Amino acid sequence: MTAATIQAIGIYVSASLLLVAVLAAAMRIVRGPGGPDRVVALDLLSLLGVAAAAMAVVISGSTAFMDIALGVALVGFLTTVAFAAFIERGSINEEEER
Template sequence: MKIVIFITLAVMTVALCLAFVRLVKGPSLPDRVVALELFSTLSVGIIGVSAIMTDVASFLDVSIVMALMAFLATIGFSRFLERGGPRDD
């Protein structure tokens, strides 16, 4: 069981690094918004796996709050782009 958790954390960490690269290098602002959403989703997943690994239930509360905040941030960025915010594409 521990091996599966460590492999999951390793894969999610690599995906987090790749999402960060896309966030920094993204060719356009919508690409960066999607990368930011992926970054936050992977962070929530890592916190969830850490909660399973350590048996600390309060990590799940942190994970839920972070997921809700990331969702609202994505909605805010999308509304900003929809209303004609600055674009570099």
């Protein structure tokens, strides 16, 4: 086996696992029992977006995707902090969701 073949197999395996993780996070966002569970799943989804951009760097060799990964990470962090503030303030009430 050549190095290119091993890299191609690794990319396919990584992409498959990334897709499974995205589906699991999306299911938790839809079915999550409470607001905090949904916020954690949304944070995981943004992390998976960063991982997808990193995979795009490996596949294409273009470093432009690193800027995209940085932007997705920043937006994901800010949304997690904002949702945490809403939960702490009580704007997102778990009792109303049930």
